[in-house]
Amino acid sequence: MADTAKYLMAIYQRLYDAFGPRRWWPAETAFEVMVGAVLTQNVAWRNVERAIASLKGTGLMDPMSLYQADQVHIERLIVPTRYYKTKARKLKALVTLVVERYGGDLNRMFSRPLGELRQELLGVYGIGPETADAILLYAGNLPIFVVDAYTRRIFHRLGVFPPDISYGAMQEYFQVHLPRDVALYNEYHALIDGLGHRLCLATRPRCGECPLVDECRYPGEEAVVNGSG
Ligand code: SF4
Structure with a gap:
């Protein structure tokens, strides 16, 4: 277990040295983090930014205003996030x-x-484990590790997980081996996403630029092809 902890911290350090602090989550308030966590499902963040700007611009970025707003009005404001009716x-x-459970008071909720x-969050329509955990960690500052498809x-x-590992098993792996540290969890997930978004692409990953290349067991030809390019 100590070896795994050391390994995970070494991976973290390499990513941090390569990418620097990610300063997640990009939001002005905890409520904005929550809204962003829902809107970012299955869509690029730049689309979410446009929707968030529209919600802010129309005064809806607070719990009570959004609660009272007409759903069709919200749909129009968040069109850039696709699936806008569902979202x-x-x-x-x-x-x-x-609003109905906590009177709009996020401090009360997160305590x-x-x-x-x-x-409770998992019982809300449209909130799955990844969204719930992003809300808990990035809006609530609570020590829960967020994992996702990039992870x-x-x-x-890297040779650590089987390809079909469950969300819960991935999360447990990090939480068992890392200290329960909100700042570490915050940064580590953000760094993993930075690597997945920029370099560890689904096809033709850019292994030549990857800070983890000498730890990686990805099939040799792809790593070599991309590493040489
Ligand atoms: S070396 Fe390539 S496949 Fe391995 S983690 Fe880095 S980008 Fe992904």
Whole structure:
């Protein structure tokens, strides 16, 4: 277990040295993080930024305003995030929890025991484990490790995970071996996403620029082809 902890911290350090602090989550308030976590599902962040600017520009970036807003109005504002009808419904469901259960008070919400709040979030329409955990970590500053498709791809290529590992098993791996440290969890997930987004692409990963290339077990030809290019 000590070796795995050392390995994970070495990976973290290499990513940090290569990319620097990611300063996640890019948002002005915890509520904006929550909205962004829903809107970013299956879409690039630049689309989310446009929708967030529209919500802010129309005064809807606070729990009560969004709760009271007409759903069709919200849909129009978040069109750039695709699936905007579904996402407007998800936002409504989330903000209904925040307002009706916690009076719109996020401090009250995030002071609940982590496990109980996670279960509650998972019961909200459209909130799966990744969105719930992003909300808990990045909006609530609670110690839970967020994993995603990038995590699976990268740590599979590194030879750590089987390709079909579950969300829960990935999360447990990090949480068992790393200290329960919010700042570390925040930065580590952001760095993994930076690598997945920039270099460890689904096809033709840019291994020649990767800070983890000498740790990686990805099939040789692809690494060599990309490493030489
Ligand atoms: S060396 Fe290539 S395949 Fe391996 S983690 Fe880096 S980018 Fe991904």
